[in-house]
Amino acid sequence: MNHNMPTPSGTKNVVSSHSVFGAPCWVSLTSRDVKAxxxxxxxxxxxxxxxxxxxxxxxxxxxxxSPVASIAGVAAMWQMAVAWTPYFAVRSADEAVARVQERMGTVAVGPISLPPGRAALLADRDGxxxxxxxxxxxxxxxTWRNAQPAFITLHTRDAFDAAIFYGEILDWASGRPGCCEVHYEGGEVVLRSRGxxxxxxxxxxxEAAPDPTIRPHWQVxxxxxxxxxxxRAAELHGGSVLSKGGDEAVLRDHDGAQFTVTARRGR
Structure with missing residues (x-):
């Protein structure tokens, strides 16, 4: 798993000022070459x-x-995978990490202090x-949601099992203020926040596929x-197009990280 830890920072205190919990709140990329x-x-x-x-x-x-993502040029130095990773907002990093451990997930890094907050990098039961x-x-x-990241998708072995795992860690469908709702729509588990x-x-x-694109992973x-x-720009700048159709395309950057671009009208 990739160990990229650049996370939201730059405000004045450690007490969370937001009211959305369990939802993705940031995305981060490990890279071999920051300039490239x-x-x-x-x-x-x-x-x-x-x-x-x-x-x-x-x-x-x-x-x-508007800030939309962070990049850490540490993949080669720290021998990490090049990949995009989503971060979820939680009330307590310690509590979330304990829940992951109780449910047979993996704790790779943290929780560590990154003022004005705390972060951890984890993996679910399927990796x-x-x-x-x-x-x-x-x-x-x-503002962040509207600036560019539309949503994230978990490609996993069993959607219902994964929804239970994440729901118990991130308080999905708990009814607590600011937490997310979980629905079953069109054959997928769908997470909603504020509608x-x-x-x-x-x-x-x-899980054991030789091709990393079909192993369990979060896609941004x-x-x-x-x-x-x-x-076209991806191909011109050393990346590739993995698939394309309708209002979206799955791309791979020059370093091998996979992501999706979705037409704004398709949100």
């Missing part, structure tokens, strides 16, 4: 960049001036990596104005 990664995602998604407080190997991606974040968010949750679809879980992944979807243009 900046060039690729700048060309494909139109991102701008600013430094992160964690050091020279870290960058914050901006879409129209899909994800992170948790306790504390203030980088920007308002609605918006923020994640989907679908069955069919193979970014909204774009022109899917075709993004696909």
């Amino acid at each position: 990664t900046e060039e690729f995602y700048g060309a494909v998604l139109g991102w701008q960049w600013r430094p992160a407080k964690l050091g020279d190997r870290f960058r914050i991606a901006l879409a129209d001036g 899909a990596s994800f992170g948790i974040w306790e504390g203030d968010l980088f920007t308002d949750w609605e 918006d679809v923020v994640a989907r879980i679908e069955s069919g992944a193979l 979807h970014f909204t774009v104005e022109d899917v075709e243009a993004c696909a």
